[in-house]
Amino acid sequence: MRLGIDLMGGDYAPAEAIKGVEQALVESDLSDVHLVLIGDESRIKDHASFDLNSSRLSIVHTDEMIEMAEHPTRAVSQKRNSSISLGLKLLAEGALDAFASAGNTGAMMVGSLYTVKAIEGVIRPSLSTLVPKVSGGTGLMLDVGANADVKPEAMVQFAKLGSLYAQHVLKIDNPKVGLLSIGHEREKGNLLTQAVYPLLEDNRSINFIGNIEGRDIFQDSCDVIVCDGFTGNVVLKTCEGFFYQLKKRGVEDEFLDRFNFKDYGGTAILGVNKPVVIGHGISKSSTFVNMIRLSKRLVQSRLIEKIKSSLI
């Protein structure tokens, strides 16, 4: 299994990415993966305090990179040799089994659509985030920013994509799908959720439990939370803000700590033809290890094949 990692992406690149690679090499559950490091070879050599000649590593050199603040579409079309563009190209060609980056999220999204492409039948690929549950479990929320304005049919696909992810990657049996709204009653919500509700209800391939509210997000009542990308992104960042402020004030709590997005293994772009993993810009070395781990799980779970066959 060949997993590509963008060493130039993220606020602390390449140092933290390289540290992450070093840690991944000694993790026993990752002993069967080959890591393809995409980035500036001399900078990688400068930072690496381990043997880069290992048979478990390859380096694909490029000194071009997409900055965090660059305009995604422009950057992807102009910087064909950037670490993100190169990684996605290798992935599309089959030279990689998965590709992960903590770089510019928009560029990863746009680049994936251009290069790896949406699975046939998928209206809009989606970005998801893991949601810590008070019980100790983990749910999934999507979309969280790839699609600010969404058509009802695309929302139904989010429910489907999220359910398959929850089932095959998070290993949740018959995952419960909730529609994020402003009241539990079916008629509550905005025009979009009111249009989506009956479509979800009629869809036999998912386990729809109805509307959920903001305060239900952390509860076990629902595994997959479906929303438009505007609402999802605002909720995600509100939680991040809450977490950040409370940690800054010294609050110690196990549940709260699970909102530390630095420790997340990133998130998959759901609905494209290959496993693509996006990490948070502020990723530290442990995040990179988790991104590699998620890449492996995505390949092993054969999630993309399962999405493809479910859309036939």
Next chain:
Amino acid sequence: MRLGIDLMGGDYAPAEAIKGVEQALVESDLSDVHLVLIGDESRIKDHASFDLNSSRLSIVHTDEMIEMAEHPTRAVSQKRNSSISLGLKLLAEGALDAFASAGNTGAMMVGSLYTVKAIEGVIRPSLSTLVPKVSGGTGLMLDVGANADVKPEAMVQFAKLGSLYAQHVLKIDNPKVGLLSIGHEREKGNLLTQAVYPLLEDNRSINFIGNIEGRDIFQDSCDVIVCDGFTGNVVLKTCEGFFYQLKKRGVEDEFLDRFNFKDYGGTAILGVNKPVVIGHGISKSSTFVNMIRLSKRLVQSRLIEKIKSSLI
């Protein structure tokens, strides 16, 4: 000043409402208000452990009430003698200077529109919520649920209504207005925020600072947060959920405690002709005291006259 209180509204009515009245009667800053208690006289007498013959109290009897789960429009049109309908009628007639209830929010909203009516020129009255800031201050977010789908022009009015509230009730000079979105850049957001941004920018009567993200909500960068009622309600309830879970886990923190919506004095419906205050369904006695206090501040601040003159 005659302030009306619905004694039948809220999950713990009438007991907590009556306890709140008892507390309000001994608060020195409320010594100049006359309280009009609207509800079932015999139940009020059963619960009250203080002198109901005080010259500072009147009782308006009704044994009809709107339940928390009732359909707002139906309830308001059918239950003309409910405590909510009666309170709003007295307010519209001028027999009250303000009216507060912790009952069915939808019914309060619909009833206010039918009876007290929107101020001429106001497209859609709005529900707001106070937002605790880490610095210790308080901001305002609106809309938080009255308008799930909003036109750009109505969002601009929310900014205006919120600014006037922040200035005259919260006493914030030249309040900074932020548009809740999914990126700070002006082109980020959904179709609605993209349409609203230039309108806010062109509006000389408010102090627009641009887009803010979910993680900025608790910061001082912005005093008035403008959003559609769907997004605002989801954010509000997500914060409530976060607060509730952390308190349940025993987390003690001063900033966190300020998210205790039970201690809030409710929120005004902005854009109607008279001061109407809505309390949270789970209001306890202290909330009722604060609702009375907010009612008084709304009357004293002459907010409604200020809104009217700003719309001329």
